Amino acid sequence: MAERPQPVARPQPHRDVAEARSVHEAPGPDTLLATRNLVIDVPGRTAGAPLDLTVNPGQCWGILGPNGAGKSTLLHTLAGLRDARAGRVELQGTPLAQHARRDLARGLGLVFQKHHDGFPATVLETALIGRHPYLRPWDIETAQDYTLARRALAEMDLSGMEDRLVDTLSGGERQRLAIATVLTQDPALLLLDEPTSQLDLHHQVAVLNRVRTIAAQAGRAAILVLHDVNLAARYCDHLLLLFPDGAACWGPTPTMLVPGALERLYNQSLSVGEIDGRPVFLPTIP
Amino acid sequence: MTRAFLLAIGVLLPASVLAVLVALAFGSVAIPMAELLAVFTDDASRLHSTLVLDLRLPRALAAFAAGGLLGIAGALMQVLLRNPLADPYVLGLSGGASVGALLAMLAGLSMFSVSVAAFAGALLSTVIVFGLAHGTGSWTPTRLLLTGVVVAAGWGAMISFILAVSPTAELPGMLYWLMGDVSHATNPYPAWGVLVLVVLLALPLGRTLNVLARGPMQAAALGVAVRPVEWSIYIAAALITATAVTQVGAVGFVGLIVPHMLRLIFGNDQRVILPASALAGGILLTLADTLARTIIAPEQLPVGVITAMLGVPVFLFLLYRSR
Amino acid sequence: MIKKSRTFTLAGSLLALLVPMMAAASPVTVEDDGGHELRLDQPAQRIVSLAPHITEVVYAVGAGDRLVGATQYSDYPPEAADLPRVGGYSRIDLERVLKLEPDLIIAWRSGNAGSQIERLRDLGIPVYVSEPRRFEGVASSMRRIARLAGTAAAGDAAAQDFLDRIEALRDEYAHRPPVRVFYQVWEQPLMTINDQHLIAEAIEVCGGDNVFGHLDRLVPRMDREAVIEADPEVIIGGGMGEDRPDWVRAWERWEDLTAVQRDNLFFIAPSLLQRHTPRIAEGTALMCEKLERARLRRPDR
Numbered sequence: 001m002a003e004r005p006q007p008v009a010r011p012q013p014h015r016d017v018a019e020a021r022s023v024h025e026a027p028g029p030d031t032l033l034a035t036r037n038l039v040i041d042v043p044g045r046t047a048g049a050p051l052d053l054t055v056n057p058g059q060c061w062g063i064l065g066p067n068g069a070g071k072s073t074l075l076h077t078l079a080g081l082r083d084a085r086a087g088r089v090e091l092q093g094t095p096l097a098q099h100a101r102r103d104l105a106r107g108l109g110l111v112f113q114k115h116h117d118g119f120p121a122t123v124l125e126t127a128l129i130g131r132h133p134y135l136r137p138w139d140i141e142t143a144q145d146y147t148l149a150r151r152a153l154a155e156m157d158l159s160g161m162e163d164r165l166v167d168t169l170s171g172g173e174r175q176r177l178a179i180a181t182v183l184t185q186d187p188a189l190l191l192l193d194e195p196t197s198q199l200d201l202h203h204q205v206a207v208l209n210r211v212r213t214i215a216a217q218a219g220r221a222a223i224l225v226l227h228d229v230n231l232a233a234r235y236c237d238h239l240l241l242l243f244p245d246g247a248a249c250w251g252p253t254p255t256m257l258v259p260g261a262l263e264r265l266y267n268q269s270l271s272v273g274e275i276d277g278r279p280v281f282l283p284t285i286p
Numbered sequence: 287m288t289r290a291f292l293l294a295i296g297v298l299l300p301a302s303v304l305a306v307l308v309a310l311a312f313g314s315v316a317i318p319m320a321e322l323l324a325v326f327t328d329d330a331s332r333l334h335s336t337l338v339l340d341l342r343l344p345r346a347l348a349a350f351a352a353g354g355l356l357g358i359a360g361a362l363m364q365v366l367l368r369n370p371l372a373d374p375y376v377l378g379l380s381g382g383a384s385v386g387a388l389l390a391m392l393a394g395l396s397m398f399s400v401s402v403a404a405f406a407g408a409l410l411s412t413v414i415v416f417g418l419a420h421g422t423g424s425w426t427p428t429r430l431l432l433t434g435v436v437v438a439a440g441w442g443a444m445i446s447f448i449l450a451v452s453p454t455a456e457l458p459g460m461l462y463w464l465m466g467d468v469s470h471a472t473n474p475y476p477a478w479g480v481l482v483l484v485v486l487l488a489l490p491l492g493r494t495l496n497v498l499a500r501g502p503m504q505a506a507a508l509g510v511a512v513r514p515v516e517w518s519i520y521i522a523a524a525l526i527t528a529t530a531v532t533q534v535g536a537v538g539f540v541g542l543i544v545p546h547m548l549r550l551i552f553g554n555d556q557r558v559i560l561p562a563s564a565l566a567g568g569i570l571l572t573l574a575d576t577l578a579r580t581i582i583a584p585e586q587l588p589v590g591v592i593t594a595m596l597g598v599p600v601f602l603f604l605l606y607r608s609r
Numbered sequence: 610m611i612k613k614s615r616t617f618t619l620a621g622s623l624l625a626l627l628v629p630m631m632a633a634a635s636p637v638t639v640e641d642d643g644g645h646e647l648r649l650d651q652p653a654q655r656i657v658s659l660a661p662h663i664t665e666v667v668y669a670v671g672a673g674d675r676l677v678g679a680t681q682y683s684d685y686p687p688e689a690a691d692l693p694r695v696g697g698y699s700r701i702d703l704e705r706v707l708k709l710e711p712d713l714i715i716a717w718r719s720g721n722a723g724s725q726i727e728r729l730r731d732l733g734i735p736v737y738v739s740e741p742r743r744f745e746g747v748a749s750s751m752r753r754i755a756r757l758a759g760t761a762a763a764g765d766a767a768a769q770d771f772l773d774r775i776e777a778l779r780d781e782y783a784h785r786p787p788v789r790v791f792y793q794v795w796e797q798p799l800m801t802i803n804d805q806h807l808i809a810e811a812i813e814v815c816g817g818d819n820v821f822g823h824l825d826r827l828v829p830r831m832d833r834e835a836v837i838e839a840d841p842e843v844i845i846g847g848g849m850g851e852d853r854p855d856w857v858r859a860w861e862r863w864e865d866l867t868a869v870q871r872d873n874l875f876f877i878a879p880s881l882l883q884r885h886t887p888r889i890a891e892g893t894a895l896m897c898e899k900l901e902r903a904r905l906r907r908p909d910r
Contacts, residue, residue, distance in 0.1 A: 076503070079507060080506075081503055081506050081507060101506065101509050101510065101511050102509040103509075104509065105507065105508050105509030106509070109507065110507040112503060112504060112507075115500075115504075116368070116500055116501035116504065117500065118365075118368035118369075118499040118500060118501065119364075119365075119368075119370070119499050119549065119554040120549070120553075120554055121499075121553075121554050122553070125496075125553075125554075125555070126500075129493075129496060129497050129500070129508060130508070132493060132494075132497050132508045132509060132510070133508060133509035135493065137490035137491065137493075137494075138489075138490050140288060185508065313832065313834050314832045314834055314835040314838070315834055315835065315837075315838040332865050333837070333838065333840075333865065336837060336863065336865055337834050337837060337838070340863070341833055341834045341837065342834070396855065397797065450700070453682070453849065454697075454698075454699065455795070455848075455849040455879075456849070458795060458798055458800060458830070459795060459796075459797040459798060462797065462798040462830075463797070467797070467798060469797075469798065469799065469832075469833065470797055579832050579834075583832060583835065584821070584824070584829075584831055584832050584835030585824065585826065585829045585830050585831060585832070586798065586799075586830050586831065586832045587830075588798075
């Protein structure tokens, strides 16, 4: 009889390097966002490690993980747009469900990975909807709202495009517009789902610099889903690794940048270098 | 937003008054302008004041109210489904109303009962479409639209069935109803009440609809209570359509074309589009009905034929010219 | 009036018993209203009627016992209600027609589907196409259908009786002072008739003047304000059933109308006016009576 087929060779994790260990931090009185035994609802996944995250003001968190690990699902759950399977999310010490939707939109703002533009709208109109949570039904946007929107557009390098129709923008411009909208919304906690995926290098750096500056302000923080380990290592002070099987670990960035853990995360062997005293990871080419 | 709003209202409000005046001035009986003015100062002949005040005025007002309701219902549906193709017709509301009305006619009921049956039919269709589109999972605009289209096709088959089994004498009345006919709308004031109420309610909701037009997730992230708002819109649109259809029969195209044309001109701020749709829909149906009364006077055409013949080329032209 | 017609039908039926014996087995040739020449080797024994008014005419010419099938709403004379049905006149059930094995089909050109008439003809069944226009056409139809059914004598007599009754009304009323009449076929939509219509001839016989007689369409859909401007002296409603529809009284809302002021809002059952049968003589008599009532209500009298 023929030989039994051998399993396809998989990259061997570096077993000699220690696994990353989660660093649990108890929420304090200033804590912006905390999750308690949170299990997110990823379709088709039966198990999932409960998450006990504590995001304090001034922090910038990066979420890393392969496709389908539930990064976007987690972000949506943190924003209260999706029910968790178990556990709860607290914003400023109060469970999300007890916040009015409008108040929640002032506490946290989310930039989606995909952008739906049902009907044609201009760039300025699109940025301006960020003011929606602050306006009562009969209110009309004030000059100050316009100033905020224009400033956000300028920060995202979109000045002069105010009257362009959104559907004429390039992918990168559209992404910067989505970020400008959340900057206009001006929430305490920024949730960004792959904010740099369509940006050129210059704009990636510009966006991440801006996000980090905001997160450093009093009472603010940011959580970003990123695909680039090195950018995450540069800009985020905390990392959350989401594994495809539902396992997770999180903690300050230096404790998470363990080559073995990252290789298991992406199912990809990595070569580690060092620039400016920080580790840099590149895929190993066989 | 303020500039577009003032521009739209500044153009459409005088145009509305003008449309009603045109409807008062023209008909199968020619009334000179001086006589027409005299009607309002009580110096006119009894015939002329009867024609203008008792026949043309209620009819023009009924056409305006029904057109306005259809326009605003279309605008609401399009935001709800985030699809410029949505209108009461496509979603089966008019079909349900038509089946109700035809069944009442077949049973030989009075015109009032026909209106009630049309109203009930529209609501029934709403419940069916929304209930089925909701199904066991969550409803998406595509699913709702698809359900509506299929239910509308079902109503269409029932309409054909009713027409096939009806006695010949009933057919002209049924066909006129299906093509839209303002002539039996004698009391326009309930529809006006609904129209004013809807515009007043829609105005403060406009910005929320702007946000909702960008998708339910984005809207929720910006603080919109998506599910209650969507239900309210759908129920409102159903009630509005039912009221309009009860007045003038199954007039097509107004709900589809009016909001779209306005978007091409004034942009896509619902705070502008909703009131503008009410006014422009009213203008369109008032003028269309005036044409229906005068083109082959003293005979009449069904107004739905005119709205389609006016609406389709204008719509295609604007669409062709737009970016 | 109704009593008289009953006797007349009875007389026709009696004649029908006698006539076939005399005319049996001789071929008949007749031209129908479509210009078709129809030749039967012997008078038809099994007739299918494709319209209510045709059923009525066949009975009126004493050939009712030859009818083996009729369309829906063939409700006069009452015994017609027992005939096997072959569908509505606009959609004939061809299989049922064939099953009845007719040797003559009488069709209605403006009511039946042309393709169905053709189909029956292609199947080799003689089809007589009827399309009576004026009173004279009703009489001529009666004579020709009677010939095909072998009841020529009864048919001629019935046709002559019909024409005589019309002529008597004409002599009596046609030259009286004209009355301006609005005949309302239907309310939703508002429909009337022009002068080409059979009802217009009834109006004319009675000395009436159809206010919309000049329009092009046979059954025009009207704008209400045109009716109000025309200010007819009499409004006659038709409708569908045997009872006056509500919308005849609804004209009372327009109090300035002459017809309303003089209470000249009348109803004549459409079965007596809208069908091309000898019964239209009854409807015409009613029409003349109403118009005469209107003349008596003139203030200058």
